[in-house]
Amino acid sequence: MQDAFYLAGMFSNDVRPVGAVPRLPLGAFESLPRAYRTQRMVVAAMASLVLMTGAGIMVWLSLSDDVVPRWAGFGAALAGTLIVGWGVLLADRGYKRMGFLLREHDLTFQRGWLIRTQVTVPLARIQHSEVHRTPLDRWLGLSTLRIYTAGSSGANLSIPGLQAETAHALRTAILQDGTTD
């Protein structure tokens, strides 16, 4: 009897996934353009240059003068090298972990290597957005998209290193959702 019901398609009781809500696909994030890695490296290199100049002066002073002891010079050189190495590592790893994901109703950005954060903003909650470009950005053809939600005093989500057309496309998507709601 029961089987007949099932076969006739009059009744079904399929397994339904509990909490059937769309999941954030963790593997589908879009990475940032390679030029942004270059930009991070340039910034790290400039900082390193300043740091290494300082360390170089210390080494030179410790070798040529009695004012600065020998160990301080070598200590400065070692510390400088370590910090520069760490900065370059961060610039690379930080870039690798960055990515964004635009869905129909929200925008997600993930960043951070030691401390990883993943921020999702529903498009309907965005108050305004702006595209920001520094001279270095312009030279590499990049821009930063900043997104503001209500009650904030600074940007709540800022996606750096986007190509101009990507930034524009993201903005268009945000604006469209804002007008249809």
Add this chain to the structure above:
Amino acid sequence: MAQRIDFQRWNRQHSLGVILLTVRNAVRVAKSFWPLLLPLWLRGEALPRYGVLAMMGVGVLLLGYTLMEHWRFTFRLRPGALHVKSGVFLRKRTVIPFDRIQAVQLSQGALQRILGLTGLTIDTAGTKGNELEFLALNWRDAEALRNAIAPGAHPTTVEEPESILQLDWRQLVRISLAQNHLRNGLIALSAPFALLSQVDGALEWFMDWVPWWLPLVATMLSFILWFPALVFAVLVGTFASFSVVFLKHFGLTLKAKSRQRFHVQAGLLRRFAFTIERSKIQTATWSDTPLSRWLGFESLLWSQARAGSAEPGREQRLTIPGVEGQQRRTLDELLFPGWRRDAPPVLRPVAALRWVRWIPWWVAAGIWQALTPFSVGNVIFGAGLVLWGGWVAHRYVASRMVRLSDSALASQRGWWKRTTTMTQFHQVQRVEVRQAFWHAHRGIAHLILHTAAGSIRLSFLPEREARSFADRILHAVETSSEPWM
């Protein structure tokens, strides 16, 4: 008495407002110059002649500016918006659409009560600080204006508001008793010193004034006096608690109008009346202490958006102390329909957290054993430290939980002082999943839900549950069409 102002025309505030404006401007000037003026006064020197002339000049300028400020400030109501013209040198014209208004607050300071005037503040969460402030309106006019512009105002609803809570003096005494007297006492006692330290030279002057033998005697007596001193601090603190509670919350009433708007009114010397729409309340936080639990009440804090309020500590807050069990159920039902307080907890931190939080106590006990000579008493003390730490760590972790209804969540934490923060799903405007790399290895994550007025942080959750809960919140936000700000 009929309302006196025709809001359709350009109006000025009450002319007695000039007095209030003068006082406010004079206080502002004095505030910016007081570190200069106080030492002069303390030294007791007579002002030189040019000083008197300069002060008179400043006074005349101030009065002229104030008169102009009062004259230039005009306002009127247009359909859907409030128009204001203001400014002396820099002339401004402000238009505030009604549906952008977050909250309207009426307040009466002591001077305003003497003059029979009312201040009115409008908040829109737009730019920095308060958007617009009226200093001097007649109470009736202020109420009429409030009713015309308040969020969600409908001229057709003449429904009698439903009274939810009214504090009488007995409840105020209980609320006062449950304050932290020691803290209040220390603040009250240290306030004069904090004030003195603001003034260059004032502290030195005070030190000079103290005779040389007083510190010596005080040091000798302090061993005998520390207990009376503590009692004294608590007594001062009790007095401070009572004064603050009675001044702030005297005659507090909370009313709900058509289940959508709340009116709060309170104050002994400084009266205030506050109107807020249900949907503009971003988070509701309940808190209690063992003492207040024993006396049978909790304290409620409503957070609401204003400029910069998404950052912690910047939100607009409204405190309602002394909410009893039945009243809490009523409020929960109004704010979060279908809320069940005994809903089973769905999210808890990972169990391993209690072991991690136990580690510092072991370290402390180890240091104790290493530093003190070996004796039975010391070993017992170390063991006691470890046991106590284990218990505290367990209670800390066990007290953290999240309860849910179909549309709202409540995050509970703390076992000594308990706080429960509640929000509706659709009020979340940003979801953040955060983990350090060592957490990532162990499948642990923090989930932070940002509203327009403060955030709710759910720490050390199992990563899978944190992510699926984030998905659920996002789904709720994105499918909701309810007003959220």
